[in-house]
Structure formats: C-alpha cells, structure tokens
Amino acid sequence: MKNVKKYLEFIVKGIYAGIMIGMGGVAYLAIPNKIVGSCIFSIGLLTVCMYSLNLYTGKIGYILVNKIDYIFELLFSLIGNFIGTFVVGNVMRLTRYGAYIETAQNIVNIKLNDNILSILILSIFCGIIMYIAVNNYKKETSDIGKYIIIVMGVMAFILCGFEHCVANMFYFSIAGIWNIKVFLYLLVMILGNSIGSIIIAFFYNKFNKKYLPAEK
Numbered sequence: 246m247k248n249v250k251k252y253l254e255f256i257v258k259g260i261y262a263g264i265m266i267g268m269g270g271v272a273y274l275a276i277p278n279k280i281v282g283s284c285i286f287s288i289g290l291l292t293v294c295m296y297s298l299n300l301y302t303g304k305i306g307y308i309l310v311n312k313i314d315y316i317f318e319l320l321f322s323l324i325g326n327f328i329g330t331f332v333v334g335n336v337m338r339l340t341r342y343g344a345y346i347e348t349a350q351n352i353v354n355i356k357l358n359d360n361i362l363s364i365l366i367l368s369i370f371c372g373i374i375m376y377i378a379v380n381n382y383k384k385e386t387s388d389i390g391k392y393i394i395i396v397m398g399v400m401a402f403i404l405c406g407f408e409h410c411v412a413n414m415f416y417f418s419i420a421g422i423w424n425i426k427v428f429l430y431l432l433v434m435i436l437g438n439s440i441g442s443i444i445i446a447f448f449y450n451k452f453n454k455k456y457l458p459a460e461k
C-alpha cells in the first residue's frame with residue numbers, strides 16, 4: 246500500500262510537470278517571435294524546478310546517484326508527463342487556439358521527416374542542456390542565478406532545434422498526430438535525452454568534488 250501511494254505521487258507530480266511543459270508549449274506557439282517564445286516557454290521548467298515536480302528529462306541524470314528503485318520514479322514520472330501534455334494539447338484543440346494547430350503540425354512534420362540518427366543526436370544534446378540547467382538550478386545559491394540558467398537552457402535547446410521528448414509529447418498532442426512512427430520517434434527522443442543527461446552527469450560526478458546528494 247505504501248508503494249502504491251508513492252508511485253501514485255510520482256504519476257501525479259509527473260502529470261503536473263507535463264501540464265506546465267504543455268503550457269510553455271502553448272506560449273511558444275502563440276508568440277510569433279521565436280526568441281521571445283523560447284524565453285516564455287521556460288516558465289514550464291521554472292515551475293517544475295520551483296515546485297519540485299517530476300519531469301523525466303530533469304530527473305534522468307540523477308540515476309547515477311540513486312538506488313535501483315529510482316527507475317520506478319523515472320518510469321511513473323514519464324507516464325505522468327505524457328498524461329499531462331496529452332491533456333493540455335487536446336484541451337487546447339477545443340478552444341479558439343485551434344488556429345495554431347497548423348503551426349504545431351508544421352513543427353511535428355519537420356520532426357517526422359527527419360531520420361532516426363538525426364533525432365537521436367539532437368535528443369542527446371537536449372539531454373545535456375537539460376541536466377546542466379536543472380543541476381545548476383539545484384546548486385546555485387542566488388535566485389537570479391537559478392532563473393537565468395533555466396531560461397538560458399530552455400532557450401538554447403529550442404532555438405538550436407534540439408529534441409525534448411516531453412515537449413514533443415505536447416506538440417504531437419495539439420497537432421493531433423499519433424501513429425506508430427510517432428511513438429517510435431518518441432522512444433528515440435527519450436533514449437537520446439537519457440543518454441545526454443547521463444553522460445554529462447557522469448562527468449560532473451566524476452570530476453566535480455562537490456557531489457550533489459541523491460534525490461529523495
């Protein structure tokens with residue numbers, strides 16, 4: 246019963262994280278200027294970090310400093326992330342925001358017309374940026390420093406065109422495009438984000454004397 250309650254909490258916190266990333270995606274689609282849009286998108290990750298929500302891409306790098314059962318937290322968080330982004334994307338399709346569905350579809354088509362290797366590489370780079378942003382948020386002592394690293398990290402992965410699996414769950418949802426290829430590409434994005442985060446986390450833990458404690 247205790248484990249069930251714990252896993253449910255992982256899912257719920259994952260859902261809230263997915264909702265916030267979805268809200269960031271909504272803002273990005275609504276703002277014509279990509280630079281401004283990518284900046285406002287960061288409200289999603291900022292909220293995740295401020296309220297300790299469960300975002301898969303913000304947590305996967307810490308698998309190196311946690312016990313084996315941390316895998317369950319990652320898995321249930323990812324499920325929650327999917328639910329949250331799916332809900333936001335499909336709810337927004339019912340509003341006057343539908344005018345931006347075409348924009349989302351164009352974004353999705355660019356991704357689906359790319360090849361697997363390209364998607365994997367772009368996802369790895371995104372994973373690297375995500376770990377750097379979240380990890381620096383955790384160890385930065387000043388509030389302004391915390392906010393800057395999150396905003397810069399989000400702007401970087403968006404403007405560079407790197408692939409963020411949870412953000413893409415939102416784009417696929419609002420675009421209304423779900424098929425076997427989409428799920429295959431999502432798996433590649435999840436793998437790439439994981440590889441990128443774990444690689445940079447390994448080097449951080451290996452060469453930085455100030456180790457971060459394992460997440461609770």
